[in-house]
Amino acid sequence: MSEMRLQQALARAGVASRRAAEDFIRAGQVRVDGMVAELGSKVDPSSQSITVKGKRVTIVPRRWLAFHKPLGVVTTASDEQGRRTVFDFLTNTKGLTYVGRLDVMTTGLLLLTTDGEAVHRLTHPRYRISRRYTALVHGRPTAEVVNAVKQPVLVERRPVVPTQVRVRPGHDGRSIVDLTLAEGRHHIVRRWAEALGLKIERLARLSYGPIRLGDLKPGESRILTNKEMDDLYRVINLTPGAEPATKPKRR
């Protein structure tokens, strides 16, 4: 790993956001090779020891994976009930964190990375990252449902406003709902559907920001291409391997 700014290294490690990392450094709580560090100093995480409040921080090289989460697999590091987790499908999981959980009964695209700052931004509501889903629901599409899905629906007193939504006929008297949301509240698609009286039989995530599931089979993973990484970092105002290109926009 090459040299990088200390606050960037801490953000990458997921210790804190870049701004909070700067506060830790200013407060003298960060040491590099035992010496109190200064803001803006450069470090080589592969050869230097970094501590925050006395605790050793591990900074692993940046990795990005797209994974097709199968049905019944839990998005967690370890499951109390002993169910299979997404990490059971991956090798070399050191420092890997998922980007936006999928429910155990939801399938589809799950991104994983060692870049904590990127995870923070990709899941923060401020960045309004698009997530595209497809749901198989009970019943044929009626005109009432087709209209209702286009209206804002309140979930915990906050409106859910799909950026795109379409209902179309599915097989055996069911409907398919294609839905894009720019938020990631817990169980948000299921709660949105429930509020509309729709019964979801299957739910899958097809994309997260600019990254698509494509033809990955359930249980398969792949490394993101450089182009995908560039696209991903662009939507969160970061440059791969560098400081944020600009300050994040407030929306």
Ligand code: URA
């Ligand atoms: N919304 C849900 O309800 N479940 C998911 O897994 C993802 C989004």
